[in-house]
Amino acid sequence: MLREVIKMDEMVSRLVKELQAIVGEENATDDRAICTSYSRDQHWHFVPAKNPACVVRPANKEEVRAVLMLANTHKIPVIPYSTGINVRGLTIPVHDGSILLDLSRMNRILEINPEMKTATVEPGVTFGMLLEQTRKYKLRPAFPDAPLTVSVLVNYYLRGIYQTAATDGHDHTISYEMILPNGETLKTGSRALSRMPYFRYGVGPDFAGMFCAHPGTCGVVTELTAKLYRLYDNRKEYFIGFDDVATPTKLIYNLMNDELAASIRLVDNQSWLKGIFGTFDYPYEELPKFVLCVLVEGVDGVFEAKDTLVRAYMKECGGEVLDLPAEFATTFEHESLGGAEKSCMVFGIKGRGNYHCIGLYGPLTLAAKYYEVHEKTALEVGIPKDHVHFYIDPIYSFHGQLCYFELDIFYDGSDPGFGAKLRNYNERQFHKLLDLGIYGWFRPYAGIIEPTVERIGYLAEVWKKFLRVLDPNEIMNRGKLF
Numbered sequence: 001m002l003r004e005v006i007k008m009d010e011m012v013s014r015l016v017k018e019l020q021a022i023v024g025e026e027n028a029t030d031d032r033a034i035c036t037s038y039s040r041d042q043h044w045h046f047v048p049a050k051n052p053a054c055v056v057r058p059a060n061k062e063e064v065r066a067v068l069m070l071a072n073t074h075k076i077p078v079i080p081y082s083t084g085i086n087v088r089g090l091t092i093p094v095h096d097g098s099i100l101l102d103l104s105r106m107n108r109i110l111e112i113n114p115e116m117k118t119a120t121v122e123p124g125v126t127f128g129m130l131l132e133q134t135r136k137y138k139l140r141p142a143f144p145d146a147p148l149t150v151s152v153l154v155n156y157y158l159r160g161i162y163q164t165a166a167t168d169g170h171d172h173t174i175s176y177e178m179i180l181p182n183g184e185t186l187k188t189g190s191r192a193l194s195r196m197p198y199f200r201y202g203v204g205p206d207f208a209g210m211f212c213a214h215p216g217t218c219g220v221v222t223e224l225t226a227k228l229y230r231l232y233d234n235r236k237e238y239f240i241g242f243d244d245v246a247t248p249t250k251l252i253y254n255l256m257n258d259e260l261a262a263s264i265r266l267v268d269n270q271s272w273l274k275g276i277f278g279t280f281d282y283p284y285e286e287l288p289k290f291v292l293c294v295l296v297e298g299v300d301g302v303f304e305a306k307d308t309l310v311r312a313y314m315k316e317c318g319g320e321v322l323d324l325p326a327e328f329a330t331t332f333e334h335e336s337l338g339g340a341e342k343s344c345m346v347f348g349i350k351g352r353g354n355y356h357c358i359g360l361y362g363p364l365t366l367a368a369k370y371y372e373v374h375e376k377t378a379l380e381v382g383i384p385k386d387h388v389h390f391y392i393d394p395i396y397s398f399h400g401q402l403c404y405f406e407l408d409i410f411y412d413g414s415d416p417g418f419g420a421k422l423r424n425y426n427e428r429q430f431h432k433l434l435d436l437g438i439y440g441w442f443r444p445y446a447g448i449i450e451p452t453v454e455r456i457g458y459l460a461e462v463w464k465k466f467l468r469v470l471d472p473n474e475i476m477n478r479g480k481l482f
């Protein structure tokens, strides 16, 4: 045993020397303290902590290529990591001896093109960094509710976005560049053909779509071109209270169908609303259980017309239009424009300290059912009702009323029995939701992929074969998906 440990240590030391020759001495290390800092994330109830063997921090794509080729030759697992804010164990190693490829030094905004309304970025560029620059052109990226320190490239590449601006839709990715384990460069869309990376459907199939949403597999994305959206001066917020999930769906449908609202969000007032507005001392318990937050925006003329229609729909919706303090409106506006650092408050301050969620896409028509199943399963496994929370983000105004649903449980992470309850909850809930019918999961994380792959038939075989073509030595994301 001791001999094996010594042998492993020697191998890692040799590997680190080779990596240092590529990225410089200070950017590759097997220092235990540094490796440990990459060993766990918020999903620790589901993904056990594990240290990578070493951490390497390339500065550019040529260094990425050299690291990948070295790892491929020695068949060493590689875990790309851009900002590492993920809450799903996606960058936690599965195998001993993995290389953690930290791309945060590659943080250049390569282009903002106001005419095309696009931005081209490297993996380490965060939403905060990008917004600072795009604001100058009255443009913004589409925001997740994640902290502004999250990587734009990875967020869009994971295609997991669920955001407050329903009008933006879902696909913000236009094209990208990826380096494969064998060192080849793969470019998608018009980027493959010319210096103009502005069109997704360049040549042949939609390859940009094919590589997206199975993170860390295939290769390492080194550049991405994404859509930008307009910033409007005219903005108005409304808050409408409801006691259940079913009643507001008619109003949500009308707002989506007529494309009236920039942002629509049905939140549970005790978790999300309280979290969003948490800095205010306000008797939230007196509000209805659910609150629909609606943001209307647009250019002169269009804005007024939209606002008139929104008010008309609100009148007939069966909810209570709430007269919340003026600061609340500003806070919501800020939130939907990427002031999402507030999300963290939900978990840390206003929640119970920790939070678990199942994120999924499905139709608005199933909203009340998802909530019912969520509450029922939680009670079955012994999670109290007041730990159960929920919210809906409508995403498209068409396509089967696509919504992002989040089934949340706020809990105290130091409660000794809670991890087991959550695992039990997950196991039951994944199957129940799949039986009920969903469009898809937010991300293919631990425990979710297995019951899902069983149900997708031959597509699973094709998916696996596709990955083996690009990564025959299986060094990328090993053990995470298949």
Ligand SMILES: Cc1cc2nc3c(=O)[nH]c(=O)nc-3n(C[C@H](O)[C@H](O)[C@H](O)COP(=O)(O)OP(=O)(O)OC[C@H]3O[C@@H](n4cnc5c(N)ncnc54)[C@H](O)[C@@H]3O)c2cc1C
Residues within 6 Å of the ligand: 079, 080, 081, 082, 083, 084, 085, 086, 087, 090, 091, 103, 123, 144, 145, 146, 147, 150, 151, 154, 155, 156, 158, 160, 161, 162, 163, 215, 216, 217, 219, 220, 221, 222, 343, 344
């Ligand atoms: C408070 C909070 C709220 C959040 N809300 C949202 C939300 O509303 N919407 C949303 O979409 N997300 C949300 N998230 C999740 C977060 O936005 C994502 O985790 C993030 O977009 C991905 O960035 P990351 O830092 O997690 O990526 P990383 O942890 O660096 O990587 C995530 C995955 O992508 C792979 N990967 C990383 N870089 C590359 C690369 N260059 N090439 C190939 N693969 C790569 C990794 O191997 C890993 O599998 C939230 C997170 C927090 C903490």
